[in-house]
Amino acid sequence: MAGNSFNYSDIRFADIQMLRYRLHGFDGLSLRQRQYVYCLSQATLYGRDITFDQFGKYNLKIRKTLEAIYTDGALEHGDKEFAALEEYLMRVWFSNGIYHHYGCDKFVPGFSKEYFRAAMNAVDKSSLPLGDGMTVDDLCNELAPVMFDRDVLAKRVNKAPGVDIVAKSACNYYDGVTQAEAEEFYRAKKAACGDCAPSFGLNTKLVKTAEGLHEEAWTEGGLYGPAIERITYWLGRASSVAENKKQVDVINKLIEYYRTGDLHVFDEYSILWVEALDGKIDFINGFIEVYGDPLGIKGSWEGIVEYKDEEATKRTRTISENAQWFEDHSPVDARFRKPEVKGVTANVVCAAMLGGDEYPSTAIGINLPNADWIRAQHGSKSVTICNLTDAYNKAAKGNGFYDEFVIDRDTLGLIDKYGDLCDDLHTDLHECLGHGSGRLLPGTDPDALKAYGNTIEEARADLFALYYMADSKMVDLGLLPDREAYKSQYYTYMMNGLLTQLVRIEPGACIEEAHMRNRALIANWCVAKGDAVRLVGRGGKTFVEILDYDGLRALVAQLLAEVQRIKSEGDYEAARDLVETYAVKVDPEVHAEVLKRYAGLNIAPYKGFINPVLRPVRNGNGEITDIEVDYSEGYVHQMLRYSKEYSTLI
Template sequence: MSVPSHLLADEKAPVCRLEIQPHFDNLSAKEKLYAHHISKASFAGTRVVLRQVSPESEPLFDLILTVARHVENDFSKIVEACNVTEDEKNKFAEFGAQVLANLGNYKSFGDQKFVPRIPEETFTKIASITPEAAKLWEGIKKQVYQISPEGITLLGYPPDHMSAYYPDSPAITQADIEACGETFVKNGVLVEHTRLKQLDDGSFDMLVASEKVGEGSVYETKDGRKIRTVYGDHSKEMKVMSDELDGAKKAALNDTQEKMMEEYVKSFREGSLEAHKESQRYWIKDIGPTIETNIGFIETYRDPAGTKAYFEGWVAVVNKERTKVFGKLVERAGDFIPKLPWSKDFEKDKFQKPDFTSLEGNDGIPAGINIPNYDDIRMTLGFKNVSLGNVLNAKSPSEKVTFIDEKDLPLFERLRGPAFELQVGLHELLGHGSGKLLQETEKGVFNFDKESPPVSPLTGKPVTTYYKVGETWGSVFGATAASYEECRAECVAMYLCPDREILEVFGHTDDTEAAAEDVLYISYLQMARAGLLALEFWDPKTKARTTF
């Protein structure tokens, strides 16, 4: 069976260099040590991510590194050693680079599988370069090239699609997953750091990421099936993380960071998400740090149920000059939020001014981040925003700009950075940072006037629904929760970016080199182009998006 072109690994993919050296060089020895330990802890999560993508991702990762070590990273040696052509060698290297960049054989943005551009026989010849690589390849070669049934090429609910959040569970269904989800909500169980395994008798193991190994509470679904709590998923990796974060604790730059690291360690050693929530409370209180970081099971985009999160860890250096701009936006947030097209009843009683920093970080992280995602913490303590300056400005010299008219191209090239910074700043602070969930916080207690509820700006009538006790955004909206929230934040950014006062906060007026009207024009042009590029992630056969 021939492989459809959209499933083939990228050819000559653009590579962007992220500049951070000057910022890192300015750190003190203690700051560098603090960053070093957190970086090591983050990298220890590599295999956790691989295991959250597909069963073949981790052995494929090992195979690529085994070959690279054997040829001492000189892939030209493969040509003679394996009797392959220069083109075949290049295609193997490009596939390997894509696996390493995505930490798996499914795109980290798009959730679609990609397969090598070389035949299976050629890949087998290259893998035979060492006995270790050959053995790894023998166990996964069918999965790497598998594209049928078609659903297996997309992450989603098993058994029709691929999801490693439900390992060794060939018979598990969406109904099974939802039944367990209802049980977890009913019992107040946090599942972001878990995976779910169905046993032969139809019962389940909830696999908890932790250094400790053992069993915990047992729950029961509505139809009487048991769910057993099993600690020790990724135990080896969680120990390495905990040990490194212990080192970061010793190098912490203040008491708040020390307590934050202490809670991270407790969370990863014991499998306690309550400890992780406590770490996030300290993180919010760590205002204006030189080194910014976060680590844990954070975003739920890739779990089809929208409740289990993938691991991520990052550490970055604050860019103090750009941070001043975002600080001005934070100070004026109380002036800008009321301009949104809904009443104050849909906003928090008091806007918690967050820390908003511009960072210089390493690869694999987005242009902007707004966390924590725990609703109860966001409602009471608030959140923090970060903007990754070197990611915002990263551009490959070989990148071809599509869908932009020739007459707009010079302006687009010149202002795409400032326009994207405007969009990301508004998206993160006033998009994710605005609004509140109407909730029954505990039985009979509401965070809004239940007898005289807010009037919907869409219907003109009082709202009739709200979140019940134990319900969260993710548990209610499931797989669409993340995309829904991202679209909401994006719409807020597009709604507010024409505001002249906001444009001036970012340094754009009629008299500046990056003129306000031009930046606004490129902001909308950039969003329109993003919409066209997003069509790549629509699968007409399955009638589904391949990303959220």
């Protein structure tokens, strides 16, 4: 296998550290399985341009222009402004566009507008994305305001209270549409379909013209057609080397959906995917998560290819086999529990390839499908991605983070002893049971919580996991070694929600990202509602102190009950009040202190991943005899190669 020497870390720039992940056990797969992984990986990489375009109307043109300048050779690489352009381009690659991948604010270029114009005029014109009759100056005049003017398309997802969150968001899901118009458009669609309505709007752009509102579908023959054609081609190749017939049926149904855009077909695909349990290899490919839409309706394109870690999956299998017990003993009102938990499947997997909204920044746990009625009737699949968490853990060892922010040596000892184990278990519980728990009351609109829905759903899953982390059932099932272990998770969770996640927020800004809001909501609510946890000052620094772990669990139970009620009843006002009161505001003095302490550690607050290169090995007859894994490719080379080999939309 090529690239046997392995280094987890690669390049660091801005606030980002790039890591590599290793394909543990890949050489133990059969040749057919490795070929299956390869074909699915190609389908994953061809979605990249879709995600760029979804995240901003001008992203693809900006990326191609910057790449042309960067690779042309006409400019002096030692120049200060060229170095700033290089960093800006690396950030654009990382975030699939010009907006921060987490905070959604537009990057501020460190080079001048004049330098940008001169650079564009210096390069080979054929390498620039010039439309018919367009000059270089025309292109610069189009792109420069978007890049340099803070007030032009300023934020990819804007959820600030009191604004039209559709009109003020720069994501490319709507054109000329207001928030009220979009909400009414989809409300009317759902009203005619009942409880099993498809996910209207998931795979379309909503456009307003003189004739009114209409949707433009992301299909093989519609928007993003050239990219989707390559995706379906490689999905077809994958079906020829799939492990079993159920996998073939899943792929064929997904291809049908890509060709028709029919969301009923997507639901059929989702059900087949949930029920396809045999085989070691699985994948996600499509318009899935809705965090990038301020209304939480439209799915960003994402892809991941994975294979089971059989030994580690014993842990998640234990959880899923006891799913009914967890549901029955949940502290929520019995009306909101599922009387029968169906089809809960959980695996620990190794990622083999990441793409779209899962690359370079990715989740470490996934639970799908998102449709509540499919979860209730057919179940869900959850995964914890072990080779990514392994890379994170190895990169974090000895960086001084916990020494700086943990209150005392005893608590630090708990974290050292139990931290990695508890982090994995929390992810398992969050994805496998948290997202899969509870039920909506009949007639409740799944989108009733609107812009607050994502935060409430993430809080629900985290609270479920936190509640059961402290249950003796964890020890009885052999998932934790003793009743002290959960305290590690309680402390690091509260520390993150109250303090350390603030390193990802610019001074003076509010919290807007759904996962961050969720953590802040839980931690701040627990501080406000009891005496179990608080912030204290010691030696001029602020720390989290947990005074009563049992009392904190009781607060978690109380909040879980309320959050589930809000979700089950579709109580928009209660969701809004909870999020706006506890999840948004930042104490500026605490924030400034945390930023200063963190800066002294010289740690990048964000991590992302470089994909391995999967390369077919062929014999003299052209037959594939192996799939070689190469870990030696660097970040810049990979991004430029992807732009050359997988660019379909410009």
